[in-house]
Amino acid sequence: IRIRVKEDGTYEIPDGNLFPKGTDKTRPEIYVMGNRNPYRISVDQKNSNLYWGEVGPDASNDSFATRGPRGYDEVNQARKAGYFGWPLFIGNNYAYRAFDYATGKSGDAFDPQHPVNDSRNNTGLRELPPAQPAFIWYPYGASPDFPQTATGGRNAMAGPVYYTDMFPKETRLPDYYNGKVIIYDWIRGWIKAVTLLPNGDFDKMEPFLANISVNALIDMEVGPDGKLYFLEYGTGWFTRNPDAGLFRIDYNSGNRAPKINAVNLDKTSGVSPFTINATVDAIDPEKDEISYTWHFGDGKTMATKEPKASHTYGTIGDYKVSVVIKDSKGDSTISQPVAIYAGNEVPVVSIEQTSGNRSFYLPGKPIGYSVNVKDNDTGAIDLSNLYVSLDYVEGFDKAGANLGHQQGQALVSGKSLTQLSYW
Structure with a gap:
């Protein structure tokens, strides 16, 4: 509906809605109709065009001869009032058939x-x-019309339309994004920037913030500073997701510091003297030449041109290994430290279930298991130092579920599997 709310709490109906006032069997408040499941609407702040995501039905295949097209999610644009098809049409006005039940x-x-x-x-x-x-519009499978939308579960969302001249130059996005519509999909995890033709028609679609991973992006707004604010639901359904949160996206112009993906050591413990071989997986966004300075935690450092280094510890103790990566323009990034211990190698422990149900816990039924310990330092295992604990937690399990457009994780009521641990 489209109404104008007045200060006293009542409302008036502006001109231009779908049905003129007084039209029989209609409501003058209606602006668009024929929606199935509209999700996340956005209004263009300059021309008042309306955008919204539309969650479609779950049918995976067309059945044109009997019922009609497969399911599609949609991003819709209303430049004026209109009927948008459901339940008689979907996508590019693909028609369903009348059916006598x-x-x-x-x-x-x-x-x-x-x-x-x-x-x-x-x-x-x-x-x-x-x-x-x-x-x-796009289905579960590959879309011949919009191949950039990928495949899988669907939950289309639309908006906002970004205008750079509405925000401070110091904090806004580049002018390249002026007038582009930002769309996203909660399930598939992508964000796209859509370019419009001068008349408002679709021109092209391209990835937006492709190097940022989101956890079920459920809402997006532009702040008064021109920065984007993301609300992420998290990866689980109906639970307190630790990866849920409100995030802000800042645009930083100029040179970008190198990015570190991981620091890897061949060993994190061993008998003294203890030698480690370290590597780092890192890239520079501008593909500048980068150098590496390794810090081994014992007061010694090493500069390398290659993303690897070796070092030997002669004194027993705990140490932390890190690396600073610098590009040719002087910007640098330091890795998270990796803890190691020189003096003793940590035993390798495995617990194997030997009997009992492996899928469900059955009350009163024993679970057989064996514990295997390998200690490269001593060889022999002192069984007096071997302890096994069992944790049983009643509550909820996470389970993969195919829920149509929700294809992702769901929570089902049940009991957690028993966990055995050695210490």
Whole structure:
């Protein structure tokens, strides 16, 4: 609906809605109709065009001869009031067929230019306005029309439209994004920037913030500073997700410091003298030449041109290894330290279940297990130092679930598997 709320709490209806005031069997508040499951609307702040995501049905395959098209999610654009198709059309006005549930027979496909609602439950107009096609549409599988949308579960969301001249130059995005529509998909995890033609039609779609990983992005807004604010639901369903949160995206112009993906050591403990071989996985966004300075935690450092180094510890103790990576323009990044111990190698422990149900815990039924310990330092194992603990937690398990457009993780009621540990 589109209304104008007044200071006293009442509202008035502006001109330009779908049905003029006084039209029989209609409501003048309606701006767009024919929505299935609209999700995350956004209004263009300059021209008032309306954008929204539309979550579609779960059908994976077309059945044009009997029922109609497969399911699609949509991103819709309304430049004026209109009927957007559901439940007679979907996507690019792909038509469903009339169906007689009493006889089980299919009828003719609906006509998007002259849609008719013959439902016995219809209390409104029988002859509907012409159906408007979706702005962007994509199914579970690969889309021939919008291949950038990828495949898998779907949950389309739309907005905002970004205008650089509305925000401070110091904190806004580059002018390249002026006038672009930002769309995203909660399930697939992508964000796209959509370029419009001068008349508002779709021109092209491209990845946006492709190097940023999001955890079920559920809402996005532009702040008064021109920065983007993300609300992320997290990877689990109906639970307190530790990766849920509110995040801000800052644009930093100029040279970017190198990025460290991981620091790897061949060993983190061993008998003294103890030698480690370290490598680092790092890149520079501008592909500048980078150098490495290794800090071994014993007061010694090493500069290398290659992403690797070796070092020997002669004194027993705990140490932390880190590396500073600097590009040719002088910007640098330091890694998280990796803890090591020189003096004794940590035993390798494994616990194997030898009997009992492996899928479910059955009350009163024993679970057999064996413990294997390998100690490269001593060879012999002192069984008096071997302890096994069992943790049983009643509550909820995470389980993978195919939930149509929700294809992801779900929570199912149950009991957690028993965990055995050695210490």
